[in-house]
Amino acid sequence: MHRRAGWLAAVLLLLVAQPGTAGWRSGAAERPLPDAAVVLRTMLRAPALIDYEGTKVISTVRGRTAETVTMLEAYKRLGKLRLEFLSPESVSGRLVIDDGAASWQYEPGMHLVVHGPSFVSGVGQPERAGAILRGYGVRILGREEVIGRSTMVVGLAAGRAGSHRQLWVDEVTGVPLRTEERDARGEIIYVSYFSRISYSLNLPPALFQFRRPAGARVVEFYLSGDPAGTPAELLRLARSPVIAPATLLGQYRFRDGRIAHHGAFSAAVATYSDGISVLTVFQTPSARMAFPAVGDPVMAGSGPARFLDLGYFRVLLWQRRGVNFAVLGNVPGAILLQAVDELNAAQPR
């Protein structure tokens, strides 16, 4: 009897020790993967349903340096965000609060408050899943645990407008717990992940109300200039010839434009969107702006240009016909180069 019990115990130990041999042990791992559309819809719905607070770590290549920034991030539906920067020292103490209508930044070292437009979209948009599936190569790569939570690994393939990106989306809440972006060589250029997260049904609204510290200087940074709804309106607003095609790269349509001003700087701005991501083209006559010496030298079209990688999006600067151009977008550098060719080939109006 004792011998039989010992044999059963040995068999059980073997079953437990060998992963995948016991169906009852890893039931979660063997659940079928959901459809990409289901995961996307859960993710797109999350901003309208979920409050959370956690610690986020962002590591990114910015120009020639790599930097890791740690912050406390709190989100309250619909579109309220609070960021308290912990490290490195150059951002430590910085507070950013976006109440969904406007954003406030407090810089303790300068005792300065910057007030500007909101940059958080708190609208749940599950209906956009179809457009994403059509425009991007979306694949569900598997199921993984991140900080103790089950996530779906979503891959966005390097398509015409996409990039090498992976998201680890919380299977229950839809919140991306980790994001990775790689360049054309497969090198990681951007990682963002929560090292801890707590979900809440209702975070206190006071967390997302900014109270100006006594005596702090306040600077307003709102977008300036009248908006232009069409390329023709932008051409009318600009005092110098501007290139503003109705579409870029075949799938990016003109969304809006305006003449941006900041001190001595002014530029004609044309924004294009494929329904998901945004490409922006800035144009300033060279007589009114020297060519910015930032980023790395590259060849664009038939001339020299500068390329600046900011991890999440990239900047390409070049000159043509006495005009300084810049195109920015969350697309690989090769796609920005195609945009340069298109803009160089277009005739200014």
Added chain:
Amino acid sequence: MTHLAASQRLSAYLDGELADPERQVLDAHLRGCTVCRRDLAELARVKSLLSALPEVEPPPGLLADLREAPARLTSVLDSVMAWLRSAFRRPAVAAAAVMLALLLIVLPIAKGRLDRLQAANVGVDVYVHEQALFSAADPFADPAYLGLLISDANIALVGQRRSPEEDR
């Protein structure tokens, strides 16, 4: 003759300046037009009032003063020119005048060049700031990273650029 043409000739008619054929035509019009007859009577009354006014003699020195006015103006201009010539003989005044003239020419050029450099200095920060704001509509954009980019650009636009700290 129309009523308008007749009314325009009443003053000449009264002064006896019309030729006979025209005067006869106007006589015929006056016979049939009470308005013109009334206007003619009014004109005759004004003329008789003016002729009753006494003649006034101009002041005796008026003509001489008018003749001397250009000479006085020339004298003032000569004094100003003499003062300028004497001022420019003093090196400090001459140097200040040259400096002022140079400043008036050089300042706009220098300001244009400084503005051009200033625009290049802030341009990329404006690009990043605005692209980050536009990217808020991208469902894959990480709002925390957008917040970092926007807040860094804000600081740079205020004139206090933060240098990302190398960690590799």
